[in-house]
Amino acid sequence: MKKVKNIIIGFGKGGKTLAKFLAKKGEQVVVVEKSNQMYGGTCINIACLPSKRLIIESENGMEFSQAVNGKNEMTAFLRDKNYHMLADEKTVTVLDGQASFINNHQVKVKTENGVEEFEADRIFINTGALPIILPIPGLKESKYMLDSTQAMDQTQLPDNLTVIGAGYIGLEFAAMFARFGSKVTVLDHNQEFLGREDDDISQAVKKDLEDLGIKFELGVDIEKVADNSNGAEIFFTKDGQRVQISADRILSATGRRPNTQDLGLKNTDIATDECGFIKVNDELQTSVDNVWAIGDVKGGLQFTYISLDDFRIIKSQLFGNGQYKLSSRKNIPYSVFINPALSRVGLNEKQAKNQNIDYVVKKLPVAAIPKARVAKDTRGLFKALVDPKSDQILGATLYGIESYELINQVSLAISQKIPASVLRDQIYTHPTMSEAFNDLFA
Template sequence: MKKYQNIIVGFGKGGKTLAKTLAMQGQEVLVIEQSDQMYGGTCINIGCLPSKNLIINGEKGMPFSQASEAKRALTSKLRNKNYHMIADLETATVLDGKAKFTSNYELEVTQKDGNKLKVQGERIFINTGATPRISKIDGLKLSQNIVTSKEAMDWDEKPANLGIIGAGYIGLEFAGMFNSFNSKVTVIDGLAQILSKEDQDVSEAVFQDLTAAGINFRLDSKIEKVEDSPAGVKVTYQQAGEVKEETFDKLLVAAGRKANTQDLGIENTDIELTEYGAIKVDNKLRTNVANIWALGDVNGGPQFTYISLDDFRIVKDQLLGNGERSTKDREFVPYTAFITPPLSAVGMKEHEAKAAGYDIKVYKLMASGIPKAHVAGDARGLYKVIVDQKTKQILGATIYGLESHEVINLISLVMKLKAPYTVLRDMIYTHPTMAEALNDLLN
């Protein structure tokens, strides 16, 4: 059994950045990754970057086969870069294989050829990410025709008729993507509202735009059965008391993601899990076992690559800094759903602020009132900011429109600084931009 100073299980954003940092400090680091197609983690291989690349090229009108090849070239380049970023460091080692705990600080690594290696770590960092959740529906299991977002991004040919289970952020991104490649897209969801966490006015605006773009919705529909055959995937669902059937070439399951702790051998350790199966950590990402941390999606936090990066900062501060950073600093975390146009938000929604008892003022502006939206040729969407009347601070914001993913960062910064909303209202912006709409919105 070989002993290492640091073992990192998983090559995701937080883990790889920590591996590079520690190795550059001269520390010995072993990174274990079960797939040579996942160097760099979910984001660059099967998540954020390849999906956004396909979305953008679909919007450009690029043929699907060409867009798929461009996506492969992008991920291959990034994967190779990430591998060498770690493997080429003198004190770092990348080991391909499936890691499984045999005790708190010992792991067995099964390589492709079946060979098993045993390793021991003084410190262990679990960075195994998350995996798509498969809904418990009669007949629903992965196959050539029934896939998750991971497999859908590897298709060489677009489906002529695509069904999607789930009207959340992932489901709608893929709905918009394949619609742009001229697939017929139908989204089925058990709730009556898409993007159920959003305010109803925002959800309704997105729904109207996606419907106008040609996407079909079967909302408030309970799926009873899925039947997979060479002829396609038949979905039986109940809507308004009526049983209906539809057949699709492919069915994409977009029912969220769960922490990837299965088959990790956690049962052989003293490490505790949450009720949802994530690794339980404190606000400094420490497990209940000394010298074992969990970074990224596997610890049950927000499932964003930028949160995984912040996880790295928290752990780095404990190992090489003063140890003051923690998840308590994450009061305002923005997010974006890259539909067209994109939807971004941070902080509270209007309904949440009201439920919490705040005395609020809601500032709202339709994107059709923004000059840059007309210049760019897409005036869909709306801006919405929730302000606490007592403190004049922003409680939350939702930006649905072009470049919302950039504008939301300005608002997040002001919220982080606990500055009044008037800072954004009175700021001088360049013109024409989507950000300058904050002058009119907050006036």
């Protein structure tokens, strides 16, 4: 049994940043990663960066297999860079193996060379999340079923793709494959499309995706999936009618679950919720002293920038004044990388009405923005909610080109309590999408 200062289980964004920081403090760190294909975590290997790379290549008209090869070269480069970022530190040991708890403060790591056991002063769980496969008869067993990771590793473009799930991930993949040339059908149990968004926004998104050739079947109950020699048959009911469609690939995009099944949590007092996510307090501490959970494995928003911010909380607790906590985190922006992108921060009209919050809504069609004309893409709508008394921005939904950049400016204005009039009167370069704020907040 080796005694160490810190063990970090998982090489994700929060964990690797923490490991680098602890190393710079001269502390001993053991980082355990189950797969040597996951150095750097989910984002750079199987999620954000490779998917966005493929999305951009689809918009650029690149052939699918060539785009996949380019994506693989990029992830290999980043994976190697991330490995050496930690492995080259004198006080960091990177172990390839499966970590599992012996008890609250002891961990064993099964490697190809045997089993090593550690007792640590601090343990950080950063194992991320895995795709959920719904218990639809025949789906998991189908040789034509793909999860989001497998979908990006296909060497041949599917001719006929069915996506199960009309959430943000499902829509990103649906749009990407449609642009590469696949015939895409999206199935979803919910009758309402993008129910979290305002109706005018969701309707605009749906129309643009349908114009891309995507077919939506909403309010469906999938009964089963059956393979045949050419692909799979998907059987579902809609409006009381039984429907059968064919696909040569099925993409399951129905959420993610915590990656904890092999951690041996049953040997500890670490508590989880009903979905299996590790419970944490305001300082990201688990129910066991000196054991923390960071990133997707603790539940909540599953973004790499949230995992990075988890590191900031840990840093504040261990080496700062302890004032930065989970409850300090507010108004988190997000973007959906369909084309054009959909980005949001803070409240929309649905939420404001439900919470009886007084607001003034500001709207600007993207067609009214000169840069959109220059870029030859005038699709979309910008919306913002403003408090009529304080002039504070309550939230914004931006559906249009470059919204993934603009939303960060709005998020900064909200967090720093910058009035809408300041964004309205700011001098922006021209022609840019950001100068739309002159008119949006007018």
